[in-house]
Amino acid sequence: MKKLMALAMAAAFAAPAFAGDFYAGADIGRGKIDGGNEVIGGTSVTMSDWKDTTYSIFGGYQxxxxxxxxxxxxxxxKNTVSVASKSVEVKGSAIQASMLASLPVGNDFSVFGRLGVSSFKAKASYNGNSDSSSESKALVGFGVRYAVSKEANIRAEFQKLASDASALTVGVDFKF
Incomplete structure (x- = not known):
């Protein structure tokens, strides 16, 4: 998976040789991790129906x-879970590399699909100690984009970061 991420990054940075535009943006929404077990620092932690605010920052090349x-x-x-009668705070994050395929549906609207890789990391903190685990998973998603101007877009998207993690977001991106 690391090779796939490196290839996606190389493609993104080699793209200036072609016609197109760079963009950057951010989104916010609701993240969900379905109940399941994560092994963090050798301990199995049950992630019971985690729902919290999710946000991202991203950059790309069209x-x-x-x-x-x-x-x-x-x-x-973040979420607080109980492990062996102890309260453990768990934070989740991901580094993502993906390709977006867009289809215009009018002058200002488009729909898009996402395919890539997500390096998902869970970090647990308890009694002054911390442990973490990470894994790379396929990243898929779909959404809609509305062009407010030539430089600014509003987007709404659903992403599946791993088999048990998803995000429903709204955001903006700006071309430069």
Missing amino acids: LNETLSFELGYRSMG
Whole structure:
């Protein structure tokens, strides 16, 4: 998966040789991690229906009207879980690399699909100690984009970061 992320990053930074535009943006919404077990520092932690505010910052390169490459960081928020009668705070985040395929649906609207990789990290803190675990998973998503101007877009999107993690967000991106 690290090779796939490196390839996506190389493609994003090599893209200036082609016609297109760079953009950056942010989004905010609701993140969810379905109940499941994470092994953090050798301890199995039950993630019971985690729902919290999620946000991301991202940057990308639009190669043409239909294809973009994007890198981003997503915070999934934090949750307090009980492990062996102890309260443990768990934070979730992800580094994402993906390709977006867009289809115009009028002058200012488009729909898009996302395919990439997400390096998801869970960090647990308890009694002054902290442990973490990470794994790379396929990243898929779909959304809609509205062009407010030539430089600014509003977007709404659903992302599946891992088999048990998802995000529903609204955001903006700006071309430069």
